[in-house]
Amino acid sequence: MSTVFHDPELQDIAQRLQDNDGEVRRIAILDLADLAGDEHAALLVAALRDPVPTVREEAARALEAFESSDSVAGLVALLTDEDAGVREAAAHSLSELKLPESAALLLPHAGHADAFVRASVLRALRELKAPESIVPALAALHDAHASVRREAVAVAGYLKHPEALPALTALAIGDPDAEVRRAAAGALGFAGSGSVDGVLSALLSGLNDDAWQVREEAATTLGKLQRQEAGPPLVAALQDHYWQVRLRAARALGRLRHRDALPALVETLAHPAANLRKEAALALGEIRDAAALPALEHALQDPDPEVRKSARLAVEQIRSA
Known part of the structure; x- marks a missing residue:
């Protein structure tokens, strides 16, 4: 009826x-x-x-x-x-899904025989950030299917669970799937500046990965960890074939305030990609070295308004310092 x-x-x-x-x-x-x-x-x-x-x-x-x-x-x-x-x-x-109580309905299916189900359930659990999700996520980090491993990496990264660090480090270095390596490199950002050297080594290795997306993510995470040992490799990454990697390297160097990056960043102010010139200007402002002022003052005439704005902010930062 x-x-x-x-x-x-x-x-x-x-x-x-x-x-x-x-x-x-x-x-x-x-x-x-x-x-x-x-x-x-x-x-x-x-x-x-x-x-x-x-x-x-x-x-x-x-x-x-x-x-x-x-x-x-x-x-x-x-x-x-x-x-x-x-x-x-x-x-x-x-x-x-947004309600934490929905996690209880999903968890029994995290070990389903079908890989699509496992991946979909893990993706849903990621957003809910339920602490108990770490158990199936840790197991799924070793799943035979790359799609499941990618979702497990995301869950572990969202939960920031220290127990996941060894597996994430191993995936960032050696997983056969580039997207898994990229996701793992990003997830390692929760390790913090006092993280174990294995995390740092994995990310530095990621700067030389065959996939530019992994190199880009590794550069981003190195900036978050703010380990000064990453400075020279990030300077080298400013010469990467992909401007996206160069952009993340410039941003990371700014966060590190790595003074030895100044010549390479000044050179980057002349790159054809406006987004990269903007990021280089911002990084120079973070480093606050007066030696960058002539190049930044020249960038005040850049044809791109966002680059000019970033150069102006950088000049103000340096002069106020």
Whole structure:
């Protein structure tokens, strides 16, 4: 027996959701998603079991805006749906969960036999930052599937769990998947300036990784750790073939206030990429060496307004120091 709603518009949608035509039901889901209020969430949850994949997909996507034990359970069930679009929509909506209590509904599935389910559950757990998520995440750091390892790295990084550091260090150096290495290099940022030398060695090794994305992430994390030993390798990274790596290296050198970087940063003020010139100016301002003033004053005439603004700020920093 159908539920009767007092709202005429909602009642109309509920009736269309019973239509024999799957396309009519799909459109009804779209209309339902446009309505504000939690009273109709049960209709979306029920639609997760619709026989037509496109209806299930729209319902899964619409549940991104709602969160309850029923919706979470329904979305988790769709992670093994026969239709790829349905599975992806369910995984996305789960990644938008915000209530900490939802973690309890996800954790039992973190060790699922299907790699897509494991990865999707870990991605959802990352946002919830539930302390108990570290147990499956530590195990998943050694998963055979790169997609699962990437999500496990993110969970461990969000939770900033010291026990994960050895595994993250190993992944940053030797994982066969470049995206896993990049994610691990980024996650090592929680180690802090007093971190073990193994972390520093892994990040310095990352500056020479074959993948520029890993080199970029390693440079960023080295700036966060603020270990002065990273200065010379970061100066060398200012000559990287990719300007994105140079940009992160310049930013890191500014955070380190590494004075020996001054000549290379001044040279970078002439690089064709405006974003890189801007970052070099900001780094020189952080270093606060008066020897950089002539180059920065010249940069005040740069054709890019953001570079001029950064150069002006840098000049003010140096002069005030």
